[in-house]
Amino acid sequence: MLDFLLKIFGRDTESSKNVAKERLRLVLVHDRTSVSPQILEALKEDLIKVISDYMEIDEDALEVTFDRSEKSVALVASIPIKKVKRTAAVSKTVS
Amino acid sequence: MGEVIVITSGKGGVGKTTTTANIGTGLATMGYKVVLVDTDIGLRNLDVVLGLENRIVYDIVDVTKGNCKLRQALIKDKRFEGLHLLPAAQTKDKTAVSPEEMKALCAELKRDFDYVIIDCPAGIEQGFKNAIAGAEKAIVVTTPEVSAVRDADRIIGLLEAAELYQPKLIINRLRPKMVKRGDMMSIEDIIDILAVELIGVVPEDEYIVVSTNRGEPAILDPNSRAGQAYRNIARRITGEEVPFLNLEEEEGFMSKLKKIIGLSR
Numbered sequence A: 001m002l003d004f005l006l007k008i009f010g011r012d013t014e015s016s017k018n019v020a021k022e023r024l025r026l027v028l029v030h031d032r033t034s035v036s037p038q039i040l041e042a043l044k045e046d047l048i049k050v051i052s053d054y055m056e057i058d059e060d061a062l063e064v065t066f067d068r069s070e071k072s073v074a075l076v077a078s079i080p081i082k083k084v085k086r087t088a089a090v091s092k093t094v095s
Numbered sequence B: 001m002g003e004v005i006v007i008t009s010g011k012g013g014v015g016k017t018t019t020t021a022n023i024g025t026g027l028a029t030m031g032y033k034v035v036l037v038d039t040d041i042g043l044r045n046l047d048v049v050l051g052l053e054n055r056i057v058y059d060i061v062d063v064t065k066g067n068c069k070l071r072q073a074l075i076k077d078k079r080f081e082g083l084h085l086l087p088a089a090q091t092k093d094k095t096a097v098s099p100e101e102m103k104a105l106c107a108e109l110k111r112d113f114d115y116v117i118i119d120c121p122a123g124i125e126q127g128f129k130n131a132i133a134g135a136e137k138a139i140v141v142t143t144p145e146v147s148a149v150r151d152a153d154r155i156i157g158l159l160e161a162a163e164l165y166q167p168k169l170i171i172n173r174l175r176p177k178m179v180k181r182g183d184m185m186s187i188e189d190i191i192d193i194l195a196v197e198l199i200g201v202v203p204e205d206e207y208i209v210v211s212t213n214r215g216e217p218a219i220l221d222p223n224s225r226a227g228q229a230y231r232n233i234a235r236r237i238t239g240e241e242v243p244f245l246n247l248e249e250e251e252g253f254m255s256k257l258k259k260i261i262g263l264s265r
């Protein structure tokens, strides 16, 4: 009802095109992530590569998922750590 | 050796058949040898849009099943030198043709024609798989609506999975006035979302209805804005660089009047 009144009095300035764009953006995030599980696999491999520079992780227990809710999609990663390198030993900062 | 291009969309009713008919006619009037293949088996349409419905004897299923020679099934358009149609079957369903048969058919057509243009049915099932099987390039048609763009996105993903990379995009039925007042997604909005290259923008145009009534593609009418857009697309397909149409519509009477009496710029 409030929406309706706002519309009548022209205070609802959100153009329908912007509504369309936002809805599309979200629906495509949903679509693309559910249609392509390969994305997750590729992401996992890359994550392992990057993180291994800093710490030893349990690769088999690594979990990466999409957490879908109505208004957003979040990337949730659970990465069990086995060992962390001593700061001085992080090769990247040294070289 | 010709080129096989599939016209596809996912969603139905966005203008695949209209686009196929117009681009095909355009390429033929430019002097190319063109064959249009209707793969919408069971829902034959391209023949009526082209005005060739009374000349069908054999269809695509007759060809793939060996009931006739390919040459016998091809309808030669008497109005335009070089334009041919291979009609869909009306009484069978989409499983009557297999992707392998389509591949072989396209390979054969490509030997004799400069352009083999395939009108794809709606959906992502067998009919779609058949239509893209023998294609080397793809053109995706969408309209500036959420559902059509969403389906286009899905189709682009499926095309890439089938190794048809970098499809080109046609935005059909654009209404510049609605875009201007913020009630329709703009060309930029859609390109931004789909991240593919644009090959043309076709405005909403009443003449499309008139031309479909007559069975004469709009591209033949010098006054049709959609026709103009399709002429440009046909030229771009041949590799020519053609600037995009200015789709700014004629000003309405009221806004002109306001300008005259100094109410607005």
Ligand SMILES: Nc1ncnc2c1ncn2[C@@H]1O[C@H](COP(=O)(O)OP(=O)(O)O)[C@@H](O)[C@H]1O
Residues within 6 Å of the ligand: B009, B011, B012, B013, B014, B015, B016, B017, B018, B019, B045, B122, B172, B173, B174, B202, B203, B204, B205, B206, B208, B209, B212, B226
């Ligand atoms: N640019 C346009 N302006 C007005 N009407 C159009 C336009 N493009 C397509 N149409 C109409 O939309 C309908 C669906 O078009 P069609 O080409 O049959 O779509 P598809 O093959 O994708 O199902 C037809 O009635 C056609 O006349």
Ligand SMILES: [Mg+2]
Residues within 6 Å of the ligand: B016, B017, B018, B040, B045, B119, B120, B121
């Ligand atoms: Mg169609």
